[in-house]
Amino acid sequence: DVKVTQSSRYLVKRTGEKVFLECVQDMDHENMFWYRQDPGLGLRLIYFSYDVKMKEKGDIPEGYSVSREKKERFSLILESASTNQTSMYLCASSTRLAGATYNEQFFGPGTRLTVL
Amino acid sequence: SQQGEEDPQALSIQEGENATMNCSYKTSINNLQWYRQNSGRGLVHLILIRSNEREKHSGRLRVTLDTSKKSSSLLITASRAADTASYFCATAAFGSGNTGKLIFGQGTTLQVKP
Numbered sequence: 001d002v003k004v005t006q007s008s009r010y011l012v013k014r015t016g017e018k019v020f021l022e023c024v025q026d027m028d029h030e031n032m033f034w035y036r037q038d039p040g041l042g043l044r045l046i047y048f049s050y051d052v053k054m055k056e057k058g059d060i061p062e063g064y065s066v067s068r069e070k071k072e073r074f075s076l077i078l079e080s081a082s083t084n085q086t087s088m089y090l091c092a093s094s095t096r097l098a099g100a101t102y103n104e105q106f107f108g109p110g111t112r113l114t115v116l
Numbered sequence: 117s118q119q120g121e122e123d124p125q126a127l128s129i130q131e132g133e134n135a136t137m138n139c140s141y142k143t144s145i146n147n148l149q150w151y152r153q154n155s156g157r158g159l160v161h162l163i164l165i166r167s168n169e170r171e172k173h174s175g176r177l178r179v180t181l182d183t184s185k186k187s188s189s190l191l192i193t194a195s196r197a198a199d200t201a202s203y204f205c206a207t208a209a210f211g212s213g214n215t216g217k218l219i220f221g222q223g224t225t226l227q228v229k230p
Contacts, residue, residue, distance in 0.1 A: 004158070031216035042204065042222035043159075050215045090158055094216040102147055102166075103208040103216050107158030 003027070004108035006091050012114045019078040021111050023091030030096045032074035033105065034058075034066065037088040049074055050096075081115045088112050122205060122221040130229050135192040137224040139205030140185075146208045148181055148188050149218065155203045162203075163190075196229045 007022035023032065023064050031050050035043040035058075045058030047066040063085060067075045074093075078085055089112075092105040123138045139148070147166045151159040165172045165181045165188065172179045178191040192199055202225045206218040 024226065033216075035220075040222065043220040045217070045219075048215060048217060056215065059120045088156075093161075096216065102164070103218055104161050104164065105159075105206075105216070105218060107150075107151075107160070110156070114154070 003103040004091060004093055005041050006089075006109050006111050009109060010112050010114075012116065013078075013081050013093060014116050017078075017081050017114075017115075019113065021078075021089055021091075021113070023074045023076070023108055024025070024072055024092075025074075025093040025106070026072065027093070027095070027106070028071065029093035029106075030071070031093075031094045033092040034069065034076045035090045035092065036085075037110075038089055041111045043090065046076065051099075058059040081113075083115050086113060086115045095109065122203075122224045124224060125173060125222070126225045126227075128227040128229065129195060131195060133195055133196055133228075135195050135199070135226055135228070137190045137203050137205075137226070139188045139190070139221050140186075141207045141219075142186065142204075143207075144210055145183075146210050148165075148179075149206045149208070150177075150179060150190050151204045151220075153204065153223070156200070159204060171208075192226075195226075195228045197228050200227060200228045201226060 004025045033048040034046045049055045049068040065077045091108040094105045148164045149164045153159045176193045181188045202223045204223045205221045
């Protein structure tokens with residue numbers, strides 16, 4: 001079974017703090033994604049990565065950065081947390097291997113971040 | 117940008133009834149997928165339908181795709197209380213295979229009353 005783990009289920013931070021959200025997958029997937037989920041807005045893509053050290057902006061990258069130094073780990077960084085970044089953050093991964101279900105994503109359990 | 121729009125936003129039915137959710141999208145796609153999310157958890161893949169398919173079944177799930185109308189529907193038959201969750205459609209655009217990028221709809225919240 002594919003397993004995607006996120007470092008914390010719940011996190012409370014203060015405005016201005018630097019926040020790291022970690023995501024690890026154990027299936028050697030090439031692609032990894034960070035989303036945020038807010039009521040009524042669905043999932044919005046923040047950043048994604050299709051290879052080690054490669055990253056691409058999603059729909060809402062402002063205020064965030066990412067790091068992918070190893071294939072299995074994709075980190076989301078809030079350089080200076082703000083209250084409007086209070087949200088549920090979801091990490092996902094997928095493979096490009098031939099024969100795999102095209103673009104099927106496997107999700108972690110999510111991190112609910114509160115910025116005070 | 118979110119290209120998937122789902123309808124209805126919320127649905128409440130009795131156990132045993134069927135639940136139908138609809139999804140519309142804007143661009144040409146390679147495939148369309150449906151995911152389920154239990155409250156406060158991550159999403160789980162349910163079913164995928166390719167652009168050259170019109171209907172697909174998996175257990176109590178039936179998915180249809182109409183590429184001319186750029187729409188899809190998910191039917192859950194004989195619903196159970198355990199089907200209570202949010203359901204999302206997601207589209208994979210042509211050429212997105214290298215990045216694996218999906219575009220998710222806003223979701224339909226289904227409540228099945230026992």
